[in-house]
Amino acid sequence: MNLERESLDFDIVFTGAGPANLTAVLHLQHLINQHNAQAEASLDPDIAVLEKGRYTGAHLLSGAILDPSVFDLFLPDFRERECPLEAEVSNESVWFLAGQKKFPIPYLPEPFRNKGCYLVSLSKLGAWLAGEAEAQGITILDSTAAVEPVIESGCVKGIVTDDKGLDKQGVRKPGSEHGMQLNAKVIVVGEGARGSIFRQLDQEFRLQEESRKQIYETGVKEIWKIPENRIKAGEVHHTFGYPLPPSIYGGGWLYALSDTEVSLGFVTSAEPERPVVDPHYNLQLFKLHPFVRKIIERGTVLEYGAKTITSGGYHAMPKLYGPGFLLTGESAGLVNMQRLKGLHLAMHSGVLAAETLFAALLSGDYSANALKDYQKRFETSTAHEEMYRAGNYRQGFEKSLYKGLVQAGLRLKVPGLTLAEKTVSPKENRLQPGRKEYNNWMKGKNAFSPDTSLTFSKSTDLYASGTVHEEDQPCHLLISKEDIAEICTKKCTEEFGNPCQHFCPASVYEIDLDADPILKLTPSNCLHCKTCEIADPYGIITWQPPEGGGGPGYKLS
Numbered sequence: 001m002n003l004e005r006e007s008l009d010f011d012i013v014f015t016g017a018g019p020a021n022l023t024a025v026l027h028l029q030h031l032i033n034q035h036n037a038q039a040e041a042s043l044d045p046d047i048a049v050l051e052k053g054r055y056t057g058a059h060l061l062s063g064a065i066l067d068p069s070v071f072d073l074f075l076p077d078f079r080e081r082e083c084p085l086e087a088e089v090s091n092e093s094v095w096f097l098a099g100q101k102k103f104p105i106p107y108l109p110e111p112f113r114n115k116g117c118y119l120v121s122l123s124k125l126g127a128w129l130a131g132e133a134e135a136q137g138i139t140i141l142d143s144t145a146a147v148e149p150v151i152e153s154g155c156v157k158g159i160v161t162d163d164k165g166l167d168k169q170g171v172r173k174p175g176s177e178h179g180m181q182l183n184a185k186v187i188v189v190g191e192g193a194r195g196s197i198f199r200q201l202d203q204e205f206r207l208q209e210e211s212r213k214q215i216y217e218t219g220v221k222e223i224w225k226i227p228e229n230r231i232k233a234g235e236v237h238h239t240f241g242y243p244l245p246p247s248i249y250g251g252g253w254l255y256a257l258s259d260t261e262v263s264l265g266f267v268t269s270a271e272p273e274r275p276v277v278d279p280h281y282n283l284q285l286f287k288l289h290p291f292v293r294k295i296i297e298r299g300t301v302l303e304y305g306a307k308t309i310t311s312g313g314y315h316a317m318p319k320l321y322g323p324g325f326l327l328t329g330e331s332a333g334l335v336n337m338q339r340l341k342g343l344h345l346a347m348h349s350g351v352l353a354a355e356t357l358f359a360a361l362l363s364g365d366y367s368a369n370a371l372k373d374y375q376k377r378f379e380t381s382t383a384h385e386e387m388y389r390a391g392n393y394r395q396g397f398e399k400s401l402y403k404g405l406v407q408a409g410l411r412l413k414v415p416g417l418t419l420a421e422k423t424v425s426p427k428e429n430r431l432q433p434g435r436k437e438y439n440n441w442m443k444g445k446n447a448f449s450p451d452t453s454l455t456f457s458k459s460t461d462l463y464a465s466g467t468v469h470e471e472d473q474p475c476h477l478l479i480s481k482e483d484i485a486e487i488c489t490k491k492c493t494e495e496f497g498n499p500c501q502h503f504c505p506a507s508v509y510e511i512d513l514d515a516d517p518i519l520k521l522t523p524s525n526c527l528h529c530k531t532c533e534i535a536d537p538y539g540i541i542t543w544q545p546p547e548g549g550g551g552p553g554y555k556l557s
């Protein structure tokens with residue numbers, strides 16, 4: 001569709017108001033303020049920050065443990081400024097769960113320790129950072145999705161935002177509005193894991209050409225209010241083992257945000273090679289383990305949500321810049337799976353992006369050569385050192401939990417150790433689950449019935465995510481009619497039993513082989529986690545942002 005769009009001119013447009021971009025815009029404004037206080041010629045760039053959620057923080061979800069050392073780089077008085085820190089990490093443990101038993105890991109090596117770190121709600125932290133930025137005069141445009149980069153003559157020139165008011169067929173409803181074209185000298189892409197702008201930039205500029213394959217996990221989380229005397233604020237517990245078999249990577253967490261509120265969640269690998277998983281079901285089983293049950297029973301769920309985690313590590317990072325753009329946070333692949341953390345790295349990338357942008361504002365040079373400075377800044381930073389030391393930690397677990405543990409031990413002796421990774425041939429990329437294994441798994445899943453006090457169905461949990469979308473809008477999950485006819489209802493049914501019905505944590509996909517249409521989508525349930533685009537074994541699902549303002553409404557996650 002070729003539309004005459006209204007356009008606005010900016011110097012810098014940030015796509016995504018997550019911790020990386022909010023840190024970037026805040027630090028940039030501090031640098032500008034310092035400059036303007038001393039220099040004769042003031043800098044007054046036009047800046048826009050786009051957020052697809054209906055408020056800042058609405059789409060932000062993480063465990064989360066924050067390494068506060070990153071604040072030294074841009075906001076050392078964060079405590080006095082009432083940064084929302086739920087609790088300082090007090091004691092911590094790692095457990096191997098085997099069936100209904102649990103075994104403590106007696107010694108926690110340095111990368112696994114969280115002394116001096118804080119438990120936070122990422123949603124609250126994002127809202128607080130946004131408040132700090134707004135106090136500096138920055139405007140955050142919420143309910144505004146970035147849908148497409150503007151690329152001219154091999155250079156990014158801006159962003160197109162979402163159309164509003166289209167019906168399911170794409171026809172304009174009364175009061176509809178075209179998206180805008182926001183022209184910019186630089187766009188800063190910080191969309192979290194597997195963003196749609198990143199995907200388009202990667203197709204155009206081949207940002208991962210020299211990297212190893214990027215991989216992902218799906219994290220599913222609940223916040224619980226629990227009775228007193230079960231746990232102490234600041235306690236941190238991580239688990240591995242049950243309910244996963246050793247062949248599937250993942251594990252659980254339980255963090256005491258206060259004496260009566262816990263963040264608990266479960267991470268399951270999202271792999272197109274092994275798509276028959278159900279991250280939500282794994283979380284329900286996790287809660288049934290006596291270790292977790294005794295802490296949360298007779299409590300209530302306050303919030304539910306899901307997100308994917310970029311977990312390929314140092315060697316899977318894309319190139320961090322290109323003509324007219326920078327990548328920050330998880331768009332840049334910045335998660336350290338060895339420490340199970342990425343928040344401080346995302347914020348660190350924001351600091352480095354701000355310094356690069358400030359230099360560009362001073363020199364007036366926004367060329368790819370000038371933006372390359374961002375990559376150089378990263379390569380001499382402690383964030384780089386940390387990512388490098390963790391190497392390809394997560395890939396060590398691709399074959400099995402036990403091989404992964406051996407490799408994890410080796411890495412403690414040799415930081416930065418990078419081991420060979422599984423290379424998947426196109427044939428292997430269609431790994432059929434063993435029929436017996438699949439049948440057993442389905443048998444267990446079919447027999448599972450949520451008790452509605454400790455365990456819940458996806459639809460009950462979804463209610464606690466605050467998810468809303470305009471129902472009458474074009475479907476934001478793109479699958480061609482041919483693929484639905486040839487793959488969804490034939491090949492995929494035979495080879496995998498339609499895993500989209502399982503891996504989506506929001507029951508968006510339903511296959512009814514006796515109905516017409518066979519594939520039923522409920523896109524208004526979508527949590528924007530992107531698991532479907534990642535774990536789809538045929539690569540036929542494309543996730544694009546729905547109308548801005550739709551999606552989850554996290555407040556505590």
Ligand code: SF4
Pocket residue numbers: 477503504505506507508525526527528529530531532533543
């Ligand atoms: Fe996640 Fe939405 Fe895809 Fe379901 S449809 S897997 S909630 S992105």
